[in-house]
Amino acid sequence: MSKHEMTTTDNATNRTYTADIATENATQHRVxxxxxxxxxxxxxxxxxxxxxxxxxKDAVEVKVEDGLLTLAGDIKLPQVTGMKSTYAEVKTARYQRAFTLSRELDSTKIEASQADGVLSLHIPKAEHAKPRKIEVQVG
Amino acid sequence: MYGSLFNLTDGLFNHSAFPNKLFNELEQLQQQFGGRSIVSNIRPIARGTFPAINLGTTDSSVEVLVFVPGVAADSIQLQIDKNRLTIEGERQLKHNADDKKTTLYAQERFSGKFKRVITLPEDVDVNNVSASCQDGVLKISIQRHAEALPKRIAIH
Structure with missing residues (x-):
């Protein structure tokens, strides 16, 4: 009974969205x-x-869309044949996190590098947003 | 003060509205889903510590994955004593707090010395261990003694 209910709710939700949003929703729901x-x-x-x-390095995904910076990536480890997992603290093989960027940041000039499983990003401020002195004109 | 708080909870749990049977069932459910029983090993594995660890076994080996992002392989010390594996190392993340021009907004990453000890199955062969590090994951493979391998027994 509950399974049937879930299906109907899902359908109802999907109907209200456009296809694009529905797909994105599905991705977000992935653990x-x-x-x-x-x-x-x-x-x-x-x-x-x-x-x-x-x-x-080649599996790291960094994208900026509508002021939202998204970092993602899939864990790729060599598989050991016949291995049974007995204890796991890392339970899924995908990372994902997003950050809202403020307007002062220049998202076209983000620099990214990766080493030993650590992603480093430098997000520069737009020229107009950097601190500067304003000359007061005496008029 | 805290004692009375605990007594209150205790009283609540002993209340006749919650029969013991229900609690037994609840605990069983908890064990099924959470796997967190009130009984644990004398050397339990600490959760939420750095680095994160995954364990797995095959018929012939024990596989340990240690998630050590940003840690150089040569700064990690591994040691096996009987069936206890010790992983020790250090990761210092530089942040110049004295620099007034930078502001720290998030500091979730671990910085400092770390040490974790894992109890392995008793049949591991300490002379037959290999370890490699890639993309911030240290993979340790420890062979098990041949006597521990499953054997087919022929019937004559």
Missing amino acids: SLRPLVNITEAEDGFTLTAEMPGVP
Whole structure:
């Protein structure tokens, strides 16, 4: 009975969205790990480091869309044949986390690098947002 | 003060409105879903500590995955004493707190020395261990003694 109820609710929800949003919704519902981050702000921009151990460099996804910075990646580890998991603290093989960017940041100039499972991003501030002195004109 | 708080809870749980049978069932359910029983090993595995660990076994080996992002392989020490595996190391994340021009917004990442001890199955062969580190994951493979392997017994 409950299974039937769930299906109908799902259908009802999907109907109200456009196809695109429905797909995105499905992705968001996938269980993912939240990468731990450190974030610092300096005069010229933000530095963000995120831990994604097990994700090779070419599997790291960084995208900016409508002021939303999304970090994601799939853990890819060599499989051991016939292995049974007995204890797991890392329970899923996908990381995902998003951050809202403020307008002062220049998302077109984000620099990214990855080493030893740590993703480092530098998000510069737009030229107009950098601190500057304003000359007061005497008129 | 706290004692009375605990007594209150105790009283609540002993209340006749909650028959014991219900609690037994609840505990059984909890064990089924959460796997958190009130009984645990004398050397329990600490949760939520750095680094995170996954364990697995095959017929011939014990596989340990240690998630050590940003830790150089040569700064990790591994040691096996009987069936206890010790993983020790250090990760210092530099943040210049004296620099007034930078602001720290999030500091979720662990910084400092770490040490974790895992109890392995008793049949591991401490002389037959291999370890490798890639993309921030340390993979340790420990062979099990041949006597521990499943054997087919022929019937004559």
